[in-house]
Amino acid sequence: MHDVWKVYPNGVEALRGIDLKIEQGEFVYIVGPSGSGKSTLIKLMYREEVPTHGVVLINGVNVKRVRDWKIPHVRRKIGVVFQDYKLLPNLTAYENVAFAMEAVEAPRRKIKQRVEEVLELVGLTDRMHALPSQLSGGEQQRVSIARAIVNNPTFVIADEPTGNLDPENSWDIMYLLEEINNRGTTVVMATHNKEIVNTMRQRVIAIEQGVIVRDELGGEYGYED
Numbered sequence: 228m229h230d231v232w233k234v235y236p237n238g239v240e241a242l243r244g245i246d247l248k249i250e251q252g253e254f255v256y257i258v259g260p261s262g263s264g265k266s267t268l269i270k271l272m273y274r275e276e277v278p279t280h281g282v283v284l285i286n287g288v289n290v291k292r293v294r295d296w297k298i299p300h301v302r303r304k305i306g307v308v309f310q311d312y313k314l315l316p317n318l319t320a321y322e323n324v325a326f327a328m329e330a331v332e333a334p335r336r337k338i339k340q341r342v343e344e345v346l347e348l349v350g351l352t353d354r355m356h357a358l359p360s361q362l363s364g365g366e367q368q369r370v371s372i373a374r375a376i377v378n379n380p381t382f383v384i385a386d387e388p389t390g391n392l393d394p395e396n397s398w399d400i401m402y403l404l405e406e407i408n409n410r411g412t413t414v415v416m417a418t419h420n421k422e423i424v425n426t427m428r429q430r431v432i433a434i435e436q437g438v439i440v441r442d443e444l445g446g447e448y449g450y451e452d
């Protein structure tokens with residue numbers, strides 16, 4: 228990101244001059260007080276929002292210049308994980324993950340093999356025919372991680388992935404993200420979880436009022452909440 232500003236239509240300056248480079252294979256936490264701009268920064272990374280000013284490059288592609296019809300092509304290389312999972316309620320765990328491959332028109336014969344592979348990685352082989360409503364929060368988040376990685380993205384973005392989970396399930400999710408990162412995938416995660424950031428030391432970028440105030444390798448959470 229080069230001098231990135233995001234001003235919402237109501238005049239709120241959510242980001243004010245962000246300069247940031249994340250290399251392939253890094254693990255980065257985005258921290259900061261509520262309303263400081265973390266989600267906005269993350270939305271720019273998966274092209275949910277475009278900058279008001281400045282340049283966002285994802286894998287070398289300027290997201291502002293991407294035509295609408297090409298957005299799915301850019302997103303294919305990005306997996307996104309949300310606090311509230313965002314699974315399709317009428318599809319099973321298996322179908323939720325398969326849907327992400329169908330959306331990018333993966334060959335039918337590959338879908339079954341790959342979906343079963345990622346569901347095994349997240350430890351849900353025996354729950355794959357359950358609906359989201361029949362799964363615990365931790366299990367639902369593991370389905371959403373399987374969905375995020377099924378197309379072999381170059382990076383995974385997680386916006387408070389442990390926000391709705393108890394400590395044990397939160398750690399399970401973190402070990403999965405660590406495993407995904409160890410395989411070479413870049414992971415960017417916005418979080419309020421002090422214990423996780425201070426235990427699993429990684430690069431920490433702190434934002435306050437839309438400005439980067441700290442960027443440290445092996446950093447700490449640094450706030451009291």
Ligand SMILES: Nc1ncnc2c1ncn2[C@@H]1O[C@H](COP(=O)(O)OP(=O)(O)OP(=O)(O)O)[C@@H](O)[C@H]1O
Pocket residue numbers: 235236237239240241259260261262263264265266267268
């Ligand atoms: N769609 C929107 N329209 C207008 N203002 C917005 C919009 N989205 C966010 N904002 C504002 O932009 C600022 C940054 O919001 P953002 O959601 O990026 O913060 P955050 O750091 O992720 O907060 P939290 O930790 O509470 O999730 C806030 O003042 C927020 O009210």
